[in-house]
Structure formats: C-alpha cells, structure tokens
Amino acid sequence: MKLSGRSFHLCLMYVGLFAALIVSAILLAACDDAMDESYEKEMALDADLDDSKVDLYVNKNKIWPSTIKVCWEQDGLEKEKGWIKAGLMYSWEAYSSVRFVDFKKCPFMGSPGYYGLRVGIDTSGAGQSYTLGLGNDLNNKSWGVVINSCPEYTTDTGRRLCMASAAAHEFGHALGFAHEQNRPESTCRPCIAGKCMPGETCRNGQCIQGPDGNVTIGTFDKESVMSYCASAHNANGVLSQTDILGATHYYGSAGRLTDSEVFNVDYYLNLYPSLKATFGSDKNRARRHWVVNGIREGKRAHPKIHSTYYLNRYPELAPNIGWGKNLDLNARALFHWMTYGRDEGRIGAP
Numbered sequence: 001m002k003l004s005g006r007s008f009h010l011c012l013m014y015v016g017l018f019a020a021l022i023v024s025a026i027l028l029a030a031c032d033d034a035m036d037e038s039y040e041k042e043m044a045l046d047a048d049l050d051d052s053k054v055d056l057y058v059n060k061n062k063i064w065p066s067t068i069k070v071c072w073e074q075d076g077l078e079k080e081k082g083w084i085k086a087g088l089m090y091s092w093e094a095y096s097s098v099r100f101v102d103f104k105k106c107p108f109m110g111s112p113g114y115y116g117l118r119v120g121i122d123t124s125g126a127g128q129s130y131t132l133g134l135g136n137d138l139n140n141k142s143w144g145v146v147i148n149s150c151p152e153y154t155t156d157t158g159r160r161l162c163m164a165s166a167a168a169h170e171f172g173h174a175l176g177f178a179h180e181q182n183r184p185e186s187t188c189r190p191c192i193a194g195k196c197m198p199g200e201t202c203r204n205g206q207c208i209q210g211p212d213g214n215v216t217i218g219t220f221d222k223e224s225v226m227s228y229c230a231s232a233h234n235a236n237g238v239l240s241q242t243d244i245l246g247a248t249h250y251y252g253s254a255g256r257l258t259d260s261e262v263f264n265v266d267y268y269l270n271l272y273p274s275l276k277a278t279f280g281s282d283k284n285r286a287r288r289h290w291v292v293n294g295i296r297e298g299k300r301a302h303p304k305i306h307s308t309y310y311l312n313r314y315p316e317l318a319p320n321i322g323w324g325k326n327l328d329l330n331a332r333a334l335f336h337w338m339t340y341g342r343d344e345g346r347i348g349a350p
C-alpha cells in the first residue's frame, strides 16, 4: 500500500462511529407482517438514538449541515469525477438529506474562507482511497478526501463501480462515520498469527484500524458500506439498512428517493393502513419509514410508480439499472423511473 502512515492512520481512525449507528434489522419480506416487524425495529433504533443519548456516543460537532460543499483538487478527470458524484447520489444522497454540492476547482491551498471538502483523485496507479479526518474535521483540508482511480480495473464498468463505491465509503467518513470492524463485538477480521495488514492493529484477536468510534448503537453490521468485512469491496457502495438509519438520524431523511416523482407521503399512508395507524399525521416518521424500510420492501408510495411492477414489466432493464451489483433493485427502479422511464413514456404502475 502506498498510503502514507499518516493518511492511512487517519483513514483508519474513522472506523468505529458508523458501526455504532447500525441496527441489524434487515427485513427480507415485503408483506405487512414484515412491515410491523420493521417498524418495531425502527422504533427500537429511534429509542437508541434519542438525542439525549446521542451525546454519549457521537461528537455531534463533527456532523456537517446537510448541504456540504465539495471541491476538486485537480483539473480534468471529468469521467472519474462523474463516477464519484454518481456514487454519492446512489448512496448517501439517495436516502438521506445529505447533498454534496458545488464541485468546483478548489481554492488555493490554505485559503481560509472555504467551508467544505477538498477532494482529490489518486492517479498514481498504486494509490488508495482514504480521508484525513472524520466529519467536519475535514473542512478545507487539502486532499482531505482521496479516491483511488482504480487502475486495477481494465474496463470503465469496473472502474466506475470501484470509484463510486469508494466514494460511498470515504464520504461516509466525511459524514462522520467510522469503520464498522473496530467494534468490540466484531469477529470478522481475525489477526493471523497476531498480525494484520499494514496500518492495522491486532486487538483481542481482531484487526482494527485507527481510533475507535464512540457510538455503539445497534449491533455489528457486517454489510455496512463502512465495513471491511462486507461481502463485496466497500459493499459495492450500497448502503445497508443500518447505514441508512444512521444517515437519516444525523442528516435527515429527505433523500433523493423521496422526490415527489416517486414519493407521496399521503399516498403512502393511505395505501398502508397499518402505517397510517402507526404514524398518524407524523409525515416525517412516515418518510423515514419509506427510506429505511419501504423502498427495500418494494412498497409503493406514488400512484405512477411502483418499483416491483416496473421491474416485472420491464425485466430487461433490471441488469442495466444502476451500477452496484447488490444495489437494492427497488431503489434502482425508482432512480430509473425518475431519470429515464417517465420521459420515455414507460408505464410505472398499474
């Protein structure tokens, strides 16, 4: 690994926080029974995330406002920059109120007035993605977020997925979330003969990276986008349910997938009486249920688009929607509808 000791160490620093946000509440069924269960789990998480307790676990001072400026340290590399932006759109921006904006050339290094993330792309061929801090510690830090250009992939398709998923992971650090595998209960990264990868530390038989987070809400989430133990590298940039829960808690739930083209809260509540009975007139909680549970359960929240219907009607689209191999297909269908399907005159719902 080419990464310098400093940057590597710093990247590792961020490992623990996000894990803490995680509740392992993966709901596979799309029936109403599952809905009740998912609601119970969401309620449990809400209890955990009661603001009076959050201070015990998270340094809220590291949380940005939900709109975060980003600038590029380099000119050019437009294709790669586009992949990074898309990776953010399909992850944190899809489900939470976070919006990364601006994307102009960074001001001269050291300019005191800039408030935002300074992002570089490592094209050295032997680089690595990392951040030089956690949350708004990264403010105006030169090359504070670095995304590897993924030269080990020979096709644009491979590099695109690699860079977009690296962006989801590294910008997760930028949002204040740390690596999942540092959690005390993690067992997925055992030391081998007491040794770990460069930059890691063996502790209690497990390889950890950097300082621990101080959020311990929920249980260990192996498939978090912030976990080194996810089935796919950087989880293919696909947020786990608990990633979404954490993001919505700290940044709000007005994700891109709550756009009026795909989400109507009144329609959602009227279509699912048990949700209405639970949430009443609390539309914020209903919206949060949609981004945390409803989308992945294939629920419907708009008269013109229902993800499961759309995917059944146009099965040829499924392999081509989105980039992440494991990206929730329902979410991809909704993005496809907003971006292409509606304008193409496709039928989104019965």
Ligand SMILES: [Zn+2]
Binding pocket: 011, 012, 014, 169, 170, 173, 179
């Ligand atoms: Zn990391």
